Amino acid sequence: TLGDASRLQQIVWNLLANALKFTPAGGHIDVALRPVDAGLELTVRDDGQGIAAETLPHIFDRFKQAESSFTRSHGGLGLGLAIVRHLVELHGGQVSAESAGLGLGATFRVFVPCMKSPVAATSPRRASWLPVASANVLEGLDVLLVDDDDDGREVTALLLRQHGARVETVASASQALATLDRRLPDVLLSDLGMPDEDGLSLLRKVRSRASAGGGSLPAVAMTAYARTEDRAQSLLAGFDAYVTKPVEPADLIHAVAKVSGRAARSSARD
Numbered sequence: 001t002l003g004d005a006s007r008l009q010q011i012v013w014n015l016l017a018n019a020l021k022f023t024p025a026g027g028h029i030d031v032a033l034r035p036v037d038a039g040l041e042l043t044v045r046d047d048g049q050g051i052a053a054e055t056l057p058h059i060f061d062r063f064k065q066a067e068s069s070f071t072r073s074h075g076g077l078g079l080g081l082a083i084v085r086h087l088v089e090l091h092g093g094q095v096s097a098e099s100a101g102l103g104l105g106a107t108f109r110v111f112v113p114c115m116k117s118p119v120a121a122t123s124p125r126r127a128s129w130l131p132v133a134s135a136n137v138l139e140g141l142d143v144l145l146v147d148d149d150d151d152g153r154e155v156t157a158l159l160l161r162q163h164g165a166r167v168e169t170v171a172s173a174s175q176a177l178a179t180l181d182r183r184l185p186d187v188l189l190s191d192l193g194m195p196d197e198d199g200l201s202l203l204r205k206v207r208s209r210a211s212a213g214g215g216s217l218p219a220v221a222m223t224a225y226a227r228t229e230d231r232a233q234s235l236l237a238g239f240d241a242y243v244t245k246p247v248e249p250a251d252l253i254h255a256v257a258k259v260s261g262r263a264a265r266s267s268a269r270d
Contacts, residue, residue: 012042143187146172150171173198188219190221
């Protein structure tokens with residue numbers, strides 16, 4: 001198959017994060033990849049809490065999760081699986097979910113078609129397709145991650161940790177401010193679209209602090225919106241960099257490395 005390696009990797013990460021989230025300790029998660037007619041099929045199966053029948057039709061909807069005790073008690077299934085569908089469809093594929101009901105586990109299947117013939121590139125690849133210069137470019141870096149979406153937060157934290165960062169996660173602006181009162185990380189990474197108080201408001205409060213209280217803390221904004229005015233607002237609020245969701249792993253790592261000064265040191269070593 002032919003595709004964007006970083007995006008295909010993110011599909012797997014998001015499905016695994018979802019399975020881990022809803023499978024209790026002692027449960028099992030099976031991952032399989034096999035060739036099928038004209039493509040490849042990835043299957044992620046768990047024996048966890050399952051999905052109610054009324055929820056299945058909405059499982060990949062963005063911000064439109066079906067109301068049930070299952071979704072309410074676990075915060076939404078939403079953005080992580082919505083990102084999976086978006087990325088799979090960008091590759092011309094399909095994704096589906098199966099479950100016999102609550103308590104009976106769930107199975108997610110991803111089909112990605114294979115190219116029938118080689119395709120010649122007509123333009124250079126984007127820089128974000130390139131691998132990060134060093135796998136441990138964030139080694140020892142202390143990151144505070146703020147995101148109200150459980151799935152997105154888990155996947156982003158996993159990505160940062162795989163590149164050496166120490167990550168503390170919180171789900172709201174108020175929790176982030178409380179954390180900054182206790183200790184200062186090296187980098188603040190915050191979603192913009194959060195309920196009650198958004199990331200712009202959070203960063204304005206951070207920037208109003210003295211340097212000793214985090215006022216000059218390097219900060220990266222994440223958002224599902226990619227409009228020019230959204231980027232401008234984030235930079236005016238005091239963010240040092242801006243990445244869009246679904247997050248391109250290389251873009252995120254480079255942004256965090258850049259605002260922390262790690263990118264320059266990594267380039268000097270290379």
